């Protein structure tokens with residue numbers, strides 16, 4: 001039997017989500033036996049052979065003119081395309097440029113911005129091509145990654161909970177940091193997947209898995225105000241790795257660091 | 262790919278593999294003269310230094326971690342060092358010991374990944390660590406176990422292996438439990454044995470004779486082998502306080518790279534990373550690492566970038582011993598973090614990322630809002646030196662065919678474990694011959 005052809009692609013990102021695959025130490029050799037990892041530049045110097053893929057895993061957001069053409073070609077050659085992580089699914093932290101003026105950011109970091117060929121925006125993959133499944137997280141969770149790969153190759157829908165971190169916290173039996181110590185926490189509006197990690201470390205959730213499916217930020221901003229945060233601080237809390245995701249975007253837009261916004 | 266260009270020969274790779282991030286290499290040869298060597302970095306920039314302006318003092322550890330998924334702890338540690346410097350905060354020795362433990366976890370995980378999955382395939386003539394498993398499965402299984410043990414430190418102390426959540430300015434959000442310390446002790450007792458076997462394994466590879474001529478620069482660590490500290494030293498007499506970094510290092514923007522090139526003022530190209538740390542501080546290695554280095558044939562210094570794989574293995578063993586030391590003599594800090602009171606000012610911080618010295622500088626207003634940021638990662642500092650080494654390597658090996666030349670040149674680059682995601686806040690080899 002021929003093994004399914006799987007490719008891993010990178011756009012603007014930190015490599016953390018694809019590293020999640022290499023960090024599955026107990027599964028890695030089994031995964032490599034079960035699928036043919038035909039293209040995975042971080043781990044292999046085997047060149048793109050020009051063939052089609054049963055599954056493409058895509059990390060990172062679209063930030064250059066060349067990216068736009070590349071993602072269209074990857075889509076054309078992939079039976080299934082799954083985005084991995086906040087960059088690919090929501091634009092990532094680099095999407096903060098979408099709120100302001102990219103030229104100003106360029107001039108802060110680079111002496112000769114004219115050398116750069118970048119788009120004014122950092123956008124999720126789904127803004128450019130059809131995506132079969134979006135896996136959340138900055139970074140993604142390894143167990144969820146193995147589940148989406150298995151489900152995709154078996155032709156079934158992955159079993160990934162869509163409730164909030166708040167629910168995971170209750171399941172884990174954590175005391176609520178918002179109630180117990182008035183610690184600002186985005187758990188009520190953040191997508192599950194991490195197992196309520198931050199509250200287990202005495203801190204509030206900072207939303208790295210992005211908005212949960214039913215997120216309504218209005219009531220939470222009231223609660224956050226009651227913990228003593230001002231509007232700018234609340235906006236900043238939403239303006240990180242999923243700032244451009246609908247649900248967080250509306251609050252994030254008021255964040256400082258972009259007086260030009 | 263091999264192109265004929267301008268009546269000559271152009272050999273190149275469209276995208277360098279087994280490095281972090283995106284880049285390419287370009288070599289142009291005219292007869293027996295090398296015309297141009299470039300490490301093209303086309304990883305799109307993400308503008309961290311721009312959007313950090315206007316944010317709160319508490320945010321850089323979580324935000325800058327996302328510059329690199331392979332070494333997030335390094336970003337968190339250099340950020341904390343710089344911000345604490347600005348506010349006059351002393352985190353205290355027990356917190357510093359826990360930081361060394363966390364950092365040891367990242368060194369073990371990152372070095373083990375690079376040794377086995379990014380670098381060793383070059384010595385076996387295969388494309389990947391997975392193909393390597395078909396030739397030497399026990400070595401790859403050992404690597405996976407060791408990497409996992411390193412990751413488990415970061416998970417226990419930091420919350421998760423990639424972008425740990427438990428790090429804050431002043432220390433941690435919560436201290437490790439006695440059980441987490443005890444489990445780490447068991448893990449590291451096993452890890453030291455595995456790491457010792459890795460040093461022996463890599464020491465048997467074939468290494469070409471090649472010496473880099475660059476000045477070697479590292480953090481000077483009062484506790485021994487370079488990890489944390491506030492002075493920067495070199496093998497040619499550089500000895501400066503971290504606060505003077507900006508006066509001694511200039512960054513320039515070149516057309517072929519989205520990573521800025523760094524040079525030492527009036528001294529030129531330099532190299533940070535394992536070769537620099539080892540050559541400056543091999544006398545400070547933990548006992549088993551020192552013995553393994555001797556058995557592997559390393560002298561007190563090492564200037565051969567191909568042997569950097571042996572140095573990384575020795576450093577991995579050293580990190581296991583340091584971790585073991587911290588957990589065996591665990592001193593519980595009086596509090597999870599020091600008290601932090603923001604004030605106006607500028608702070609500088611350096612720590613040793615697995616790939617070398619990582620510098621952060623932040624300026625704050627009186628409320629602790631960030632007004633200016635500068636981050637200089639190891640790969641930016643090494644890029645000019647890597648290009649220079651590549652130039653000499655090509656010059657010495659002009660008789661090689663294009664394919665062989667391309668392959669060896671790629672190895673010359675991977676010797677330095679360039680992290681392109683970091684450097685662009687890099688790689689495609691193209692060789693043109695005429």
Ligand code: SF4
Nearest residue numbers: 014016085086087138
């Ligand atoms: S989502 Fe986060 S972890 Fe994943 S690539 Fe983007 S920045 Fe890195």
Ligand code: SF4
Nearest residue numbers: 194198205206207208
């Ligand atoms: S609790 Fe929130 S911020 Fe923390 S890991 Fe989970 S989703 Fe991310």
